[in-house]
Amino acid sequence: MICRIARLGILIALAGSAAIAQDDKGLAKEKILEQLQGRWELKRVWEITSEAKVIERPVRDVERYLLIKKDLLISEGAQREGSAMRINLDPFRSPIWLDLVAVGAPEKFIVGIMKLEKEQLYLCLTIDPKSRPKGFDLQKEKAPARLLLLQRVKRSE
Numbered sequence: 001m002i003c004r005i006a007r008l009g010i011l012i013a014l015a016g017s018a019a020i021a022q023d024d025k026g027l028a029k030e031k032i033l034e035q036l037q038g039r040w041e042l043k044r045v046w047e048i049t050s051e052a053k054v055i056e057r058p059v060r061d062v063e064r065y066l067l068i069k070k071d072l073l074i075s076e077g078a079q080r081e082g083s084a085m086r087i088n089l090d091p092f093r094s095p096i097w098l099d100l101v102a103v104g105a106p107e108k109f110i111v112g113i114m115k116l117e118k119e120q121l122y123l124c125l126t127i128d129p130k131s132r133p134k135g136f137d138l139q140k141e142k143a144p145a146r147l148l149l150l151q152r153v154k155r156s157e
Helices: 002-036
Strands: 040-046 054-057 066-071 072-075 084-090 096-102 109-117 121-126 146-150
Touching: 002 084, 002 109, 084 109, 096 121
Parallel strands: none
Antiparallel strands: 040 054, 040 066, 040 146, 066 072, 072 084, 084 096, 096 109, 109 121, 121 146
């Protein structure tokens, strides 16, 4: 009987700590999303090809500006399906895990990592959910990925 009570106590404690961890994760996610709010200009894009070669590609005007509003990332120049993506974060991973899921098309998604340094945002992304990037050095990645450098647009611009 004492063992059952002890087990029940442990289960209750674990359930309580899991709920606290979920609350902490939610608060951490909200804080990061708050820091990301606003308009961003895509400055540079690098990609690793299937031949493991890193190349820098030009930034097209249609993809130059991104808006982050609440938990949505919106490509301002692209008025097409998939131009709005829901942001899901795992703030307890290092670097922070980032998933982007197309609004209205949940089968279209991108996985990656992010880091925010002052007014610059780095995103390292891939469409292969089994090959989430480990870091921001594309030479070390085993699957095709893109590294994006974004600069926060100041309100007067």
